[in-house]
Amino acid sequence: MDKLKFKFTLAKLKTLSATGKRYTVKDTENPYLQCRVSPTGGRSLSIYRKPRGKHTAVRVTIRNTGSMADIKAEADAINKQLSAGINPNERQKEEAALDVTLQEAFDKYVASKSLAPNTLKSYQKALDRMDDWKEKPMRDITKLMVLELYNELAADSHTAAMKVPQVLRAVWNFQNDLTDDDAFGRSPTTVLNKQKKKWSRTTTRNRKIPADKLPAWLDAVRALPHQQGDGERMAAYLEFLLLTGLRRREAGYLRWENVNLKDGYFIVRATKNHSDHCLPITCRTRQLLHSMRDNGELVFGVEEPKKAINRVTAVCDVKFSSHDLRRTFTTLADHSGAGQYAIKGILNHSPGNDVTGTHYAAYRPLDDAGNVDLSEVESMREPLQKIEDYILSKAKAHRNNVLEVVK
Numbered sequence: 001m002d003k004l005k006f007k008f009t010l011a012k013l014k015t016l017s018a019t020g021k022r023y024t025v026k027d028t029e030n031p032y033l034q035c036r037v038s039p040t041g042g043r044s045l046s047i048y049r050k051p052r053g054k055h056t057a058v059r060v061t062i063r064n065t066g067s068m069a070d071i072k073a074e075a076d077a078i079n080k081q082l083s084a085g086i087n088p089n090e091r092q093k094e095e096a097a098l099d100v101t102l103q104e105a106f107d108k109y110v111a112s113k114s115l116a117p118n119t120l121k122s123y124q125k126a127l128d129r130m131d132d133w134k135e136k137p138m139r140d141i142t143k144l145m146v147l148e149l150y151n152e153l154a155a156d157s158h159t160a161a162m163k164v165p166q167v168l169r170a171v172w173n174f175q176n177d178l179t180d181d182d183a184f185g186r187s188p189t190t191v192l193n194k195q196k197k198k199w200s201r202t203t204t205r206n207r208k209i210p211a212d213k214l215p216a217w218l219d220a221v222r223a224l225p226h227q228q229g230d231g232e233r234m235a236a237y238l239e240f241l242l243l244t245g246l247r248r249r250e251a252g253y254l255r256w257e258n259v260n261l262k263d264g265y266f267i268v269r270a271t272k273n274h275s276d277h278c279l280p281i282t283c284r285t286r287q288l289l290h291s292m293r294d295n296g297e298l299v300f301g302v303e304e305p306k307k308a309i310n311r312v313t314a315v316c317d318v319k320f321s322s323h324d325l326r327r328t329f330t331t332l333a334d335h336s337g338a339g340q341y342a343i344k345g346i347l348n349h350s351p352g353n354d355v356t357g358t359h360y361a362a363y364r365p366l367d368d369a370g371n372v373d374l375s376e377v378e379s380m381r382e383p384l385q386k387i388e389d390y391i392l393s394k395a396k397a398h399r400n401n402v403l404e405v406v407k
Helices: 010-014 069-081 089-096 104-112 116-127 144-155 158-176 188-195 211-222 231-244 246-253 283-290 305-314 323-337 339-349 357-363 374-394
Strands: 003-005 023-027 031-035 043-049 059-062 265-268 277-280
Touching: 010 031, 023 339, 043 374, 059 069, 059 089, 069 089, 104 116, 104 158, 116 158, 144 158, 144 211, 158 188, 211 231, 211 305, 211 374, 231 283, 231 305, 231 323, 231 374, 277 374, 283 374, 323 374, 339 374
Parallel strands: 003 023
Antiparallel strands: 023 031, 031 043, 043 059, 265 277
């Protein structure tokens, strides 16, 4: 039946029945118009021919089958495209790609990346600020829309105004790479390059606690246990940040299984530079750790310290963030005379292009298998203790001044 031909009408097409094998019927008026009948009797109409300039025939399905006039009109339109060398199947794929929504493109983008949980969280937060656009086809997002949203966000937060276009640009460029001939074109965020120069630059932050305000700050921190709630835990946590230079989450998620009180060290897992980090336990940090022994699997278990920070600020009138404590540590460490290589090692900073730091002075307390080199840890104990002593001297505090914290 492969050679069966007749003039197509809806009535004749309906008479085509199943034979247990697939067969094809051709239209005598349009030699490229075919009806394929499946083994179970299903029928589909299509144009089957080579596009101009191509060596391989393609099959383009006719979807508008309401009437014979509709079928012939669509068949003629498909034939015109094929005669011009255009493959309608590829055109449909391109149009479908261009109809992708911002949400769909975002989901594909994050699925293709190995993003850290916090990075993914920040990307999702940026997408949520584009909530009205999520279900829009990306090609409908205009430069004016981007500019207006940027101005709206900038009125409240420079960080948000910067992050949202950055995420949009990344998703846009990713989706554009998936299309032939960069069908999406340049990201609409390019409008900001002219209208809002330096829009994607982060303002350098350098706030730290002045040395003359450290005594008031430490008094306010150590007074937290007298307040209701988690005062004891937050007091130990904030002081631990100041005396170690750790980042907020590094200390907040420190686990007891990674604390060795006997040999005097602790390990921070999965730091910002994607490596584990090990530091010696100094005199005061040992007291702080002992005060948290009954706190569960996590030493401090702090996700977000803003409420405790606000309580401290309300008492001593010192504005600070958790990262300000890291900057304060770094400044005072430098003043203590601990040495730049020791400070870089404690902070887990890369030595960069410094050959001496990379090959000779770098602090490597963990080998490739994650085993602790106690001799390396001991090499950092004296510098870190020196820094701690200096910080506490500036805060006019003594190591044994721990009545509010130690159980």
